[in-house]
Amino acid sequence: MPHIHRLSDLLVNQIAAGEVVERPASVLKEVLENAVDAGARAIEVQLEQGGVRRIRVADDGCGIARDELALALERHATSKITTLDDLEHVGTMGFRGEALAAIAAVARTSITSRAEGASHAWRIEAGREPEPAALDHGTVVDVADLYYNTPARRKFLKTDATEFAHCDDMFRRVALARPDIGLQLAHNGRVIHRLPPSPPPARVAALMGDDFLQHARELQADAGVLRLAGFASLPAYSRASRDAQYFFVNGRFVRDKLLAHAVREAYADILHGARHPAYALFLELDPAGVDVNVHPAKIEVRFRESRAVHQFVFHAVRRTLAESGAGRAAEVSA
Ligand code: ADP
Ligand code: MG
8 A cells, every 4th residue: 555645845846836937938937926916127038948947036126125035936935915805806917836946846047136225236046045145136046957967858948939928928927017117128149129118009009010110000999897998900901820819817918718709790891811910919907807816827817707808808999990990890790
């Protein structure tokens, strides 16, 4: 008869990493979102070899106090929620307190941070004591040699170029969601994006192209509990793939069938065949009306009033297209 025993913390974290750390881009997502949650005004990302060799994110956020550095790397430790009620109204990107623990279990991870008001910075590696370090402000998270200790997972990594493309996409999502934050991305020493804080249209143009912006309609819809803003392409700018479709719910990039369907329906009469619209749409609603705690990566959401959300998004997009003249056919046939 096999004996039952408890798994070591490391193994527990490595198992959890299977859900949280799918590839370098998932590490980048978690570390970027932590910087955003820390109130950063400027974030700098350095990648090496598609992020497999290194992901280094520096921010000018609130920092982490020396005595909490070890906790930051522990599973189920977070500064973002305390009670179930907090969970239902969560306004931060993170709240599960598991990302850094999972990352540190499968990559050589260090955090250097200087908390507001501290006389100097401290640096920690998993399982070690913090050591004094030099840093003006904020936090630097350094994640090197992803999956160095889990060779089976390393085999699933694609080429550096493919992994970089996923990281780039992840960076773009955060940059679109937060035009107010200055963001920079470098890969193998080469700067790929340098984005100063900007008004939303300028940020959209920087990431999706001037051409998109010129062929897009700005969208503003407010139904009190539901608000939608952003840009949606006119038929003249349709695309062969769905590569330029960004939907955000309360600042979080999501991939949601219901929302995608609502937009597709709004275009149904004006885009035909295999053509797809491009859009960056931002839905805002009371956090209590949407459950983001469906999956560790929080890319799926569940709406409490899903029918109302579908209707609202559908009508908002369709009305915008109709006002531009593009949807006249749709209006007539409606
Ligand atoms: P979560 O984001 O869900 O709380 P994480 O494992 O990602 O969990 O991070 C654990 C904690 O470490 C956070 O709650 C936060 O207090 C702290 N932390 C992580 N990254 C940063 C950062 N860049 N700046 C300030 N604090 C951070
Ligand atoms: Mg986090």
